[in-house]
Amino acid sequence: MHNVRKLLLIILFTSQLSFSQAEKDDYKLYSIILSDILEFGKTSKKDSILLIEKYENQFKKSDYEIFDPKYDSVTKLDYSFVSIYKDTVFLKRLLKEQILKKIIVDLTSDFKNYPKIKTDLLNINNLFIQPISSEKFSSFFGKKGWRKNSWKRINRKYGIGQVVELSKIHYEKNLASVYFGVRCGGLCGNGGFVIFEKINGQWEILTTINMWES
Known part of the structure; x- marks a missing residue:
């Protein structure tokens, strides 16, 4: 009985360590997106x-169809995915490496259990982050998704005109992927995927894939 209890404690301790590391990686990658992809906090003026x-x-799901594993090819060649075709190194790896194919398929197949992001764990200089629920944000636009002066009302209430969304992060060995979106008005914003690769213990941006822009 003593040995069983000891084993359970070891398993619990190990799982807590694993969770802590995963959470640490999550916020590291979120911070990279905010600072390096979206370039918030890069100037002397506070964002x-x-x-x-x-x-x-x-x-x-069809909106996410970047890679078609059945036919071993990239599925679309249009403005939305123009960045992937400029990144020929990644494109060649995508068509060659099974692990890259799998992570993109996983990213576009799992739409559940998104985590609540803890803004206090995002440590970026010169960036003030205020959380808002998805329901509260949507309420400014009404049931039809559009309401006159919605963005003016948001700016008036919060003094902020840019809204960012981040999906959960999918990990596969030394790779990770996440969706991001930033909105700043009726015809202002963009969104897409970021694929990360861990090299020598450090997360680096492997490529970005544009999904939409307005």
Whole structure:
């Protein structure tokens, strides 16, 4: 009985360590997106954003069809995915490496259990982050998704005109992927995927894939 109890404690301790490391990696990658991809906090002037606390997917699965494993090819060649075709190194790896194919398929197949993001764990200089629920943000636009002066009302209430959303992060060995979106008005914003690779213990951006822009 004593040995069983000891084993259970070891398993519990190990799982807590694993969770802590995963959470640490999550916020490291989120911070890279905010600072390096979206370039918040890069100037002497302090930036401010609203961050959706818990991402809610609004896309159909077909909207995510970047890679078609059945035919071993990239599925689309249009403006939305122009960045992937400029990144020929990644494109060659995508068509060659099974692990890259799998992580993209996983990213576009799992739309559940998005985590609530803890803004206090995002440590970026010159960036003020205010959380907002997805429901609260949507309420400014009404049931039809559009309401006159919605963005003016958001700016008036929060003093902030940019809203960021981040999906959960998918890990596969030394790779990770996440969806991000930033909105700043009716015809202002963009979103896409970031693929990360861990090299010598450090996360680096492997490529970004544009999904939409307005």
